Amino acid sequence: MTITELKQLYYQNQLIEAIIEPSSAEGGWIVEFRHCQGGFLMLTDTHGAECQYTDLDTASKSALAVGFSEVRIEAK
Template sequence: MTITELKHLYQRNLLAEAIVEPAESDGGWIVEFRHTQGGFLLLTDTHGAECQYEDLDLASKTAMAVGFSEVRIEAK
């Protein structure tokens, strides 16, 4: 889901948590969100491709841009 779509879900109180975790490839980071009704939503670009960040701080700031004041970081 794009950041805009995720912001709409956050505003409707449908997201429970923001999580930054290691990407499976390239040693980067991905951002996902836990839905209040279960399941996870991955941050993607407008073409549906997974957004990856090389910098943990940038990934965290992006997750917080959705609306959360804190983000859970999963260890590598």
């Protein structure tokens, strides 16, 4: 889901938390959001491709842009 779509869910109180996790690409990071009904929603670009980040700062900025004030980071 795109940041815009995730923002809508956030403001409808449908998202519980933002999580940054290591990606399958070496040294990369992905951003996921826990949905209130269970499961996770992946941050994607407008074409539906998983967003991959090379550093935690950029990944965190994307997660915070959805509306959360903090982000959980899963260690490798």
